[in-house]
Amino acid sequence: MSKLFDARGLSCPAPVLMVKKALDDSSHQEISIVVDNEASMENVSRFLASRSFEVEVVPKKGEFEITGKANILAGTTESAGESGKTTKYSASAPSSTSSGSQPSSLSNNDLSAKETQQKIMVFAATDRVGFGDDELGKKLMVSFIKTIKEMGDDLWMLVFVNNGVKLTIEGSLVLEDLLQYEADGIKIMVCGTCLTHFNLLDAKKVGETTNMLDIVSSMQFADKVIKI
Amino acid sequence: MGGVPKTAMNLVAFPLQKLGGEVLREVLSGGIDKLKESGTVLLGGHSIEDDEFKYGLSITGFVHPKRILANKGLKSGDCLILTKPLGTGIINTAVKGGLASQSTIDLAVRVMSTLNKYAAKIMDNFDISACTDVTGFGLLGHLAEMISGSDIGAVLDSSLVPILPETVEFASMGFVPSGAHGNRKFRQCLVELKSSVTPIMRDILFDPQTSGGLLMGCPENQSQHLIKMLIDEGVEDAAIIGRVCERNYNKDIKGMIVVE
Incomplete structure (x- = not known):
């Protein structure tokens, strides 16, 4: 009753x-x-x-x-x-396609998917991996970006800040890979302040321009954040 | 818009028995802090005992007659710029329900207690066509006021609108203030929502804001520079959220808002 x-x-x-x-x-x-x-x-x-x-x-x-x-x-x-x-x-769940400025909407995803799948954020604050030889570092970064697809569905979001934004612009060696990731539904966020700083706002070819608030709240929703 | 505040009067209705003098003292002192920050002098005020607590300020200021910025006057081709994230109405409703996390509350309080004077000062250096502050009518309500009856329309890209964290969750759980509903009923005749805009997003765009940001029109060739200056000066959520135009996909949208 x-x-x-x-x-x-x-x-x-x-x-x-x-x-x-x-x-x-x-x-x-x-x-x-x-x-x-x-x-x-x-x-x-x-x-x-x-x-x-x-x-x-x-x-x-x-x-x-x-x-x-x-x-x-x-x-x-x-x-x-x-x-x-x-x-x-039925309450329509917020669409994840238009959620550029509200990454939190992703937490509304289907519960069963949430249990088996983790949300991994890769936070790239550089365009090269590690210190030492810069040329080697850049090669490693290309290899890193190409290889993270092995994380499968767990790969949730790529965030590019500081020098990392240079991976998202015209001429980047990983632009094709990033475009493919984006097409596969992986969120790509690019720091607007950084693009502006390097005067690259118009050169950016992939991902959404974002701000620190979005990045921080996305970090909060991620199950794992990998900083490179 | 375009003026500078100079003098202020407190307006207070307060349940002294229920809340006690200390609460009133703290509220008034918070108000004075913001008056000082804005360069305004408190002259006095009016107070009365009341069951429901109300506090406000009546402000007088100066503006150069040639520099008054009205909420009408947007020009076709302008970029629409918003200086604060949306969601304070929904978050305040969730606070009443005890759902908002402390970090979200802190952030919302910081956004609400940030004066618009910093954004306004920067705006002064640009050819702003019209400006308003987003408060009780919500973003779409205030934008509707700017374009209703005019020969221009607006196209808003909802994915570019800055939104406070957790706002989407709370709206999906039904923590939408009734004011958002009223705003929508009043203005939905001027708004065309594309199918990609969810009912949740629609409610956020109509969410009544407490101490919301400035909404302004800026010539396209100046807008990136304006955004950069705003962000550099600490107005970090400032964003271009749409544009002013007469037509959208060859359809006449004069006096209308299209939300994508």
Whole structure:
């Protein structure tokens, strides 16, 4: 039996908090909540969807009854018993393609994928590997960039700062490899301050121009950061 | 925009029994810190006891009549520049729900308590066509105000808009303030969202901001230089987020915002 919560007369975020508390206190297979404004309807629906509930909204004279059923089965069809007034709601996950300035959206990925797969960030603050002979260092960097694809799906993001941004510009020996990585869905972020510093903003040929805030918050979401 | 603040009056409604004098003292002292930073003198103020705490300032300043920057006047071809990241409304809502991490709260507080005077000072050296500050109407609401009824339109690239960390997560979990909803209802008739823009991103673009950044139009050939100067001077999130134009893919978009 579904438990009914009354959030009429409350405005955001109170209705969401009411549902959150209910779910935190005990597990519910089914939960219903009545709200009296559209903003709360959207927020509560979105919250339930984010907790893997299948959500149905029935509008009733300016009020909305929202029902969440646990255990989402992908592709379930509209239940036949309901009239045409029912609308199904599923919170669309933020698209990772347009997430240039919000790398955090990647944490919303499918949970099962998250468990088996780690997110590795490679942070390149130079265009050569190690100290000693610079010519050797540059060769090693080319080899490094070409070889990291062996990390497979775990390779999540490449960040280029300081001299590292020179790997992303016209004439770089690894430009083709980086373009392929980008096409394969690996995020490539290039420090805007650094490009500006070297006057290379227009020469950059791959990746998204980014800022320190993006880099730092991405580091926080990465499972592993490899600095080179 | 374009003026310099000179004098200020405190406006306070405060539940003295509930919150106690110390809270009020701290708020007023925080306000004075920012007044000092902005070169403004506090003249006095008005206060009253009230159930819900409210605090604000009434400011008077000077502006040269020929240097007033209105929120109208964007020119076709301008780049649109935003100087602070979005998300304070959503994060403040998540704070009420006890969800925001301390690092996100610290960052949001830092963004909100950063004065726009530094960005404004740099802006002074460029041929800015129009400027406004992004506050309660959200980015799209304020941009709509700049172009509604005019003979220009705007194309916004949502992937370029700076956004505070965790904002996307909180919005996906339903921590969107009702103001964002109101902003959208009021202005969505002027906004065309491309299919790549998720409902989450849409809500972030309509999210009411507390002490948001400046939104301005700058000639394209000056905009990279402006961004560089802003970043060099510590306005580190400043970004070009779109452009002003009359047509988009051969479609007339006068008075409209297209979000990609």
